[in-house]
Amino acid sequence: xxxxxxxxxxxxxxxxxxxxxxxxxxxxxxxxxxxxxxxxxxxxxxxxxxxxxxxxxxxxxxxxxxxxxxxxxxxxxxxxxxxxxxxxxxxxxxxxxxxxxxxxxxxxxxxxxxxxxxxxxxxxxxxxxxxxxxxxxxxxxxxxxxxxxxxxxxxxxxxxxxxxxxxxxxxxxxxxxxxxxxxxxxxxxxxxxxxxxxxxxxxxxxxxxxxxxxxxxxxxxxxxxxxxxxxxxxxxxxxxxxxxxxxxxxxxxxxxxxxxxxxxxxxxxxxxxxxxxxxxxxxxxxxxxxxxxxxxxxxxxxxxxxxxxxxxxxxxxxxxxxxxxxxxxxxxxxxxxxxxxxxxxxxxxxxxxxxxxxxxxxxxxxxxxxxxxxxxxxxxxxxxxxxxxxxxxxxxxxxxxxxxxxxxxxxxxxxxxxxxxxxxxxxxxxxxxxxxxxxxxxxxxxxxxxxxxxxxxxxxxxxxxxxxxxxxxxxxxxxxxxxxxxxxxxxx
Numbered sequence: 445x446x447x448x449x450x451x452x453x454x455x456x457x458x459x460x461x462x463x464x465x466x467x468x469x470x471x472x473x474x475x476x477x478x479x480x481x482x483x484x485x486x487x488x489x490x491x492x493x494x495x496x497x498x499x500x501x502x503x504x505x506x507x508x509x510x511x512x513x514x515x516x517x518x519x520x521x522x523x524x525x526x527x528x529x530x531x532x533x534x535x536x537x538x539x540x541x542x543x544x545x546x547x548x549x550x551x552x553x554x555x556x557x558x559x560x561x562x563x564x565x566x567x568x569x570x571x572x573x574x575x576x577x578x579x580x581x582x583x584x585x586x587x588x589x590x591x592x593x594x595x596x597x598x599x600x601x602x603x604x605x606x607x608x609x610x611x612x613x614x615x616x617x618x619x620x621x622x623x624x625x626x627x628x629x630x631x632x633x634x635x636x637x638x639x640x641x642x643x644x645x646x647x648x649x650x651x652x653x654x655x656x657x658x659x660x661x662x663x664x665x666x667x668x669x670x671x672x673x674x675x676x677x678x679x680x681x682x683x684x685x686x687x688x689x690x691x692x693x694x695x696x697x698x699x700x701x702x703x704x705x706x707x708x709x710x711x712x713x714x715x716x717x718x719x720x721x722x723x724x725x726x727x728x729x730x731x732x733x734x735x736x737x738x739x740x741x742x743x744x745x746x747x748x749x750x751x752x753x754x755x756x757x758x759x760x761x762x763x764x765x766x767x768x769x770x771x772x773x774x775x776x777x778x779x780x781x782x783x784x785x786x787x788x789x790x791x792x793x794x795x796x797x798x799x800x801x802x803x804x805x806x807x808x809x810x811x812x813x814x815x816x817x818x819x820x821x822x823x824x825x826x827x828x829x830x831x832x833x834x835x836x837x838x839x840x841x842x843x844x845x846x847x848x849x850x851x852x853x854x855x856x857x858x859x860x861x862x863x864x865x866x867x868x869x870x871x872x873x874x875x876x877x878x879x880x881x882x883x884x885x886x887x888x889x890x891x892x893x894x895x896x897x898x899x900x901x902x903x904x905x906x907x908x909x910x911x912x913x914x915x916x917x918x919x920x921x922x923x924x925x926x927x928x929x930x931x932x933x934x935x936x
């Protein structure tokens with residue numbers, strides 16, 4: 445208990461200290477707080493950025509619905525399926541704020557670079573995570589000219605995804621190669637809310653991000669995807685990856701306001717969401733033991749039951765619909781996942797099934813991925829064995845890999861939405877429910893969940909010319925032109 449109290453106190457005090465550090469500026473002496481820190485400590489800055497990212501990614505948005513996991517059961521206005529400009533402006537700005545903070549860490553430690561290798565590597569890795577999540581969400585974004593106000597660039601150009609993903613891969617490889625020569629001696633401090641100062645896990649996180657980015661573009665740049673994934677998989681001693689549930693990149697929350705886990709915080713006053721019929725139907729059909737961890741039986745009759753994706757009217761009785769399981773929503777100091785170890789092995793399973801040389805068979809990688817996911821959900825190894833020998837048995841198809849990965853990604857909704865956009869699985873996201881059809885708001889038909897998040901209003905106001913250069917083929921904010929790596933047909 446005392447250890448938990450200390451952890452929670454550190455979480456809150458670090459954020460408070462960083463806020464103090466941000467109070468100073470070049471004002472006259474009379475306006476300068478003599479008790480404020482002149483600049484935030486690197487560890488505090490890192491912690492602030494991790495917590496901020498967790499807030500915008502971990503809170504309820506529409507990606508739970510777009511990924512096929514949860515649905516609205518109250519306030520059925522289809523708002524989540526028709527996002528307006530600025531619906532996700534906080535996600536867009538969070539990237540650039542976070543990149544600026546990481547740049548601050550790098551600039552403030554430049555003169556001591558040899559003594560502060562670890563914090564500098566972590567700042568660079570975290571920057572690539574911010575870039576990757578944001579380009580996944582929005583598509584083309586300011587990249588090469590971003591955050592360069594000091595150089596006189598007030599209206600940065602938008603870079604194409606085809607240029608951004610290779611740049612992210614190159615940066616991650618460069619960092620990984622540097623870290624392979626030996627880790628530094630500096631302590632990351634209490635601001636490392638992801639790995640508690642374990643630099644070796646940041647190294648694994650770096651290589652795991654590279655796997656994720658590479659597989660994302662497999663349908664449009666297969667050679668680049670293959671070379672990156674094979675390089676890592678063939679030399680795991682040089683390029684280690686997250687490979688256990690203990691390695692998972694989870695942000696564990698402090699557990700008291702204002703730092704409750706976001707889904708828990710939502711549960712204190714809201715009951716707007718139930719489980720999707722797509723998700724419930726799949727888990728029950730597969731007799732998946734993770735069902736009991738992921739969701740609760742309906743209060744009315746103790747049965748697992750979902751509700752229609754994109755339904756236009758609420759259920760007659762809210763108690764007939766299952767809600768999110770206790771592990772994911774009932775714990776104040778619960779977690780927001782950024783990357784799970786099981787993802788790496790689903791990627792390796794897919795790579796092996798494509799015929800790539802990744803040092804493990806598709807079956808073995810698949811089974812390890814499923815076992816890791818079972819462990820994430822507190823399912824016994826005996827139950828995992830039974831599932832893999834039964835309905836979860838590997839059948840040598842990409843569909844089986846994709847569907848298992850979809851289940852495993854629960855609560856990592858943005859990543860599951862990306863999996864769907866890349867692969868088209870689960871197919872039911874497009875074909876089920878009242879959602880597909882004509883939206884009277886636009887007078888145009890869309891038969892799929894949004895392809896992207898809409899660019900925020902500020903970009904239309906302050907960077908309109910550069911934004912318009914990449915939005916000519918975007919329809920109704922989120923449809924029209926798909927993501928660069930989304931090669932599906934028949935969706936609009």
